[in-house]
Amino acid sequence: MITKLAFRNIRGAGLRTWINVFILSIVYVTIIWFEGLYCGWVNQAENDMIDWEIGGGQVVVAGYDRFDPFSWDDAHAPLPASVEQLRVDGQAAAILVSSGVVYPQGRRQSVLLKGIDTRQRVLAIPTDSMAVTDGKVPIVLGQRMAHSLDVQQGDSFTMKWRTAGGAFDAGDVTVACIMRTTVPAVDTGQIWLSLEDLQRMKELPGEATYAVLAIKSEEPTTPDNWRWEDTDFLLSNLRAIMKSEAAGEYIIFAMLLFMAMIAIFDTQVLSLFHRRREMGTLLALGLTRRQLIRLFTLEGVLHAVLAIVMAAAWGTPLLWYFGTEGWKLPEFYDEYGMAGMSGTLIFDYSVGLVVRTIILVVFITTVVSWWPTRRIARLKPTDALRGKLS
Amino acid sequence: MKQALIEIRDMVKRYPMGTGEFTALEDINLDLCKGEFAGLVGPSGSGKTTLLNIIGSLDVQSEGEVNVLGRAIRELDGKGSARLRSHHIGFIFQTYNLLPVYSVYENVEFPLLLLEIESAKRHRMVMDALEWVDLTDKLKSRPAQLSGGQCQRVAIARAMVKKPDLVLADEPTANLDAENSHHILRTMDQLNRELSTTFLFSTHDQKVIQYLRRKITLFDGKVARDEQMNGVA
Numbered sequence: 001m002i003t004k005l006a007f008r009n010i011r012g013a014g015l016r017t018w019i020n021v022f023i024l025s026i027v028y029v030t031i032i033w034f035e036g037l038y039c040g041w042v043n044q045a046e047n048d049m050i051d052w053e054i055g056g057g058q059v060v061v062a063g064y065d066r067f068d069p070f071s072w073d074d075a076h077a078p079l080p081a082s083v084e085q086l087r088v089d090g091q092a093a094a095i096l097v098s099s100g101v102v103y104p105q106g107r108r109q110s111v112l113l114k115g116i117d118t119r120q121r122v123l124a125i126p127t128d129s130m131a132v133t134d135g136k137v138p139i140v141l142g143q144r145m146a147h148s149l150d151v152q153q154g155d156s157f158t159m160k161w162r163t164a165g166g167a168f169d170a171g172d173v174t175v176a177c178i179m180r181t182t183v184p185a186v187d188t189g190q191i192w193l194s195l196e197d198l199q200r201m202k203e204l205p206g207e208a209t210y211a212v213l214a215i216k217s218e219e220p221t222t223p224d225n226w227r228w229e230d231t232d233f234l235l236s237n238l239r240a241i242m243k244s245e246a247a248g249e250y251i252i253f254a255m256l257l258f259m260a261m262i263a264i265f266d267t268q269v270l271s272l273f274h275r276r277r278e279m280g281t282l283l284a285l286g287l288t289r290r291q292l293i294r295l296f297t298l299e300g301v302l303h304a305v306l307a308i309v310m311a312a313a314w315g316t317p318l319l320w321y322f323g324t325e326g327w328k329l330p331e332f333y334d335e336y337g338m339a340g341m342s343g344t345l346i347f348d349y350s351v352g353l354v355v356r357t358i359i360l361v362v363f364i365t366t367v368v369s370w371w372p373t374r375r376i377a378r379l380k381p382t383d384a385l386r387g388k389l390s
Numbered sequence: 391m392k393q394a395l396i397e398i399r400d401m402v403k404r405y406p407m408g409t410g411e412f413t414a415l416e417d418i419n420l421d422l423c424k425g426e427f428a429g430l431v432g433p434s435g436s437g438k439t440t441l442l443n444i445i446g447s448l449d450v451q452s453e454g455e456v457n458v459l460g461r462a463i464r465e466l467d468g469k470g471s472a473r474l475r476s477h478h479i480g481f482i483f484q485t486y487n488l489l490p491v492y493s494v495y496e497n498v499e500f501p502l503l504l505l506e507i508e509s510a511k512r513h514r515m516v517m518d519a520l521e522w523v524d525l526t527d528k529l530k531s532r533p534a535q536l537s538g539g540q541c542q543r544v545a546i547a548r549a550m551v552k553k554p555d556l557v558l559a560d561e562p563t564a565n566l567d568a569e570n571s572h573h574i575l576r577t578m579d580q581l582n583r584e585l586s587t588t589f590l591f592s593t594h595d596q597k598v599i600q601y602l603r604r605k606i607t608l609f610d611g612k613v614a615r616d617e618q619m620n621g622v623a
Contacts, residue, residue: 001503012491281487284448285548286476286504288468381448385483 002291006298010306017303020263024307024361027260029315031253031357036322036347038249042242043348045182046235051124052183054234055093055212059083062225064097064209072099072112073162076207082220083211091217093120094208096198102173102191104149104157111145112190113161115198122214125186129177130194137197138176142187146178153178159191163203171201182343257361261368264300268372271296279376280384293373300369304362322347394457395556395588396422396445401454403440403611414440415611418454422590424555427582427621428604429591436608438592439560445590446479446558447471459555476504480549480587484561486541488533488548494520495529498547505552519551523577539570546574550581556588563595571597579621 010017050056064075079087079094086092096115101108118127130138136156141149151157153175160170173193181187199205213220219228272279282292326344401418404411415437422428430438443449444456447463448471456463459478466474475481480501488497498519502512520526523543533541542562549557559578563571579601582589591598599605600621607615 001506004503005500008496009491277485277487278489281481281483281489283472284446284475284481284483284487285501286472288472290468291472382443385448385487 002294002298006295006302009295010299010302016267017306020267020303021306021310023260023263024304024365025311025315027256028307028311028357028361029318030256031361032315032319032349032354033322033347034249034252035353035357036319036349037327037345038242038246039348039350039353040326040346042239044345045238045242048182049185049235049238050215050231052181052186053123053212054231055122056215056217057213057219057228057230058210058234059092059213059220059222059226060210060229061208062227069099069112072097072209076164076202076204076209077225078206079208079211080220080222080226082222083213083226086213086217086220087117087211090119090121091214092211093117093122094195094211096195096202096204096207097209098161098198098202100159100161100191102149102157102159104151104155107149109149110189111159113159113198114190114192115195116192118194118196122212123186124181125192126177126179127192127194130192130197131176136172136174137193137201139173140177140179140192141175142190143178143180144184144187145190146175148188151175161201163201165203169201257364260361261364264303264365264368265372267303268296268300268369271299272372272375276384277387279379280381280386283379283381284385289376289379292379293370293376296373296376297366297370301362301366303369304365307361308358319347319349323349393423394421395424395426395459396420396590397455397457398445399455401444401451401456403437403444403449404452413611415444415451417612420606420613420616422588424588425582425586426604427579427589427602428606429593429598429602430606430608431593431599431602432608432614433594437611438594438608441608442558442560442590442592445556446481447474476501477552478555480552480554480557482542482545482549482557482559482562484564486533486538486545486565488541488544490533493530493532494525494536494544497533497544498551501548501552515551516547519547522550522581523547523574537570538565539567539573542566542570542574543577546577546581550585550587553585554587556590559589559591559593561593561595562591563593563598568597571595575601 059080061075061077063071065071076096083092087094094117098113100111100113102111116123116125116127118130120127126140129140141151146152156172156174158170159173160168162168173191195208199207219230222228279292283289287295323346326346328344398418398420401415402413403415404413418441430441432438440449444451444463445458447458447466450464458474461470461474463471489500492500495516498516499512502515507515517526520529523546525540525543525547528536528540533544536544562574566574575598578589581587591602593599602619603621605615605617605619606613
């Protein structure tokens with residue numbers, strides 16, 4: 001009965017109802033849109049990292065710390081037999097790491113050298129490009145690194161490195177390919193060359209620093225001087241960064257919800273003020289105070305329920321477009337160096353996300369609708385009939 | 391002897407005013423029986439509406455006993471008084487107090503929704519009530535689209551639709567012209583005779599007074615006179 005009355009009341013309120021419903025529908029769609037953007041970004045970033053950097057996990061030599069440059073030159077060993085077999089089977093890519101210095105156009109810049117199997121198909125690094133060219137070592141750079149060195153495809157410059165014996169050696173390299181990737185960890189400050197070339201330059205034949213395994217690989221058996229790092233471990237830093245990025249999203253949600261709730265709260269307070277006589281009449285006709293509170297609260301909640309329908313009507317095509325066609329990011333997003341933030345971002349919405357958003361908005365609307373109606377508990381019917389709020 | 395629908399004994403009603411109290415009603419003793427067509431008559435401030443509100447369980451007396459349909463008003467909790475109003479009492483107000491966003495039909499239907507009467511029966515009862523007040527052609531109109539007389543007739547239909555034991559009408563003709571006043575008074579008189587519904591008015595309008603069959607005159611919060619009348623009809 002109360003539901004029927006509440007429907008009649010908000011239907012009768014006309015334009016005021018539809019303005020509130022429209023504002024709430026914007027909140028629903030915007031929250032889902034932002035969450036879809038965020039989830040799409042996380043997915044794209046994780047997928048790109050898997051495709052370009054971490055594969056299905058890594059077997060890493062003891063002593064190698066990717067964040068400690070002092071460990072780079074000394075952490076290497078022949079691959080364990082089990083990993084070597086995977087490599088032969090095309091299920092692993094061996095990578096040797098070394099520090100180095102390059103001198104493009106007379107400038108000096110420290111770099112991280114990574115030698116990788118040229119026949120590998122585990123990572124998206126364009127290793128096919130590392131074919132031998134006119135006696136100079138062919139290298140592959142990410143576009144941020146190329147921009148940083150101010151070099152183009154085909155340019156040559158001098159590179160210096162330290163051999164396993166501790167001696168410094170130098171030679172010329174040629175930029176064979178500039179790759180476009182969204183993963184900064186394979187781009188910024190890095191130069192890729194063939195594993196054979198780097199092993200030769202470092203005088204470390206048959207040795208590697210780590211091996212990237214193909215997706216869905218099992219943990220291989222390894223000797224004590226190698227350790228296994230699975231994808232969850234390798235993605236943990238990215239996920240931590242994404243979590244901190246999510247804080248910004250929540251602030252936007254909170255602001256949107258706050259604005260919508262102000263509209264609902266305002267409507268409720270105005271209703272209580274304008275409809276004093278009506279409240280008195282309803283009490284005189286036999287409604288209890290509790291029913292009256294329920295009626296006014298439900299009217300507020302019904303705004304949120306109607307907004308679901310309105311949001312579905314105009315929001316579904318919009319969200320569907322971003323979920324299938326995606327959002328083509330402007331070129332300058334590449335410069336931000338954020339994993340996943342490049343090209344076309346496909347939004348990702350889950351049923352859980354939609355349900356969570358609906359529950360959140362309906363719950364907050366309920367609280368905001370109920371809060372001002374507490375005054376009804378103190379309402380004297382005789383005052384209300386005279387148009388007074390007691 | 392008829393059984394009393396309303397019994398009031400030594401009733402006093404005081405309101406806080408500033409640091410002291412204002413006595414609105416004092417030493418009220420009244421009995422009202424089923425089927426009466428009675429009025430509380432007196433000048434403004436004599437306590438007519440206060441007494442009507444207490445009988446309608448919208449307010450509570452300060453002292454004394456008030457029993458309506460065998461229920462002691464003072465002892466009713468919120469739910470009990472709401473139940474008394476929704477089941478047994480119909481209200482008619484000076485300013486009609488129709489629900490503005492509801493149609494005529496929905497306004498009249500409202501008390502039946504509270505009683506949770508099933509849809510088909512509800513429809514019949516609403517149509518009967520609208521026939522009594524001759525408004526079956528205005529079912530879908532909103533109160534804002536009606537004249538004052540039509541609004542008050544909707545209010546009468548709303549008060550009568552559940553066939554209550556008692557109708558309390560607070561200055562029902564105060565906002566109406568003479569023709570409309572007589573129209574609605576004749577309607578109420580007819581309903582009183584046909585359905586034996588007890589009507590209690592609060593009024594100082596001579597047009598109403600001439601229809602009454604019992605006139606209870608209040609002056610300064612006390613019953614000054616209680617007399618039987620013939621009524622116009």
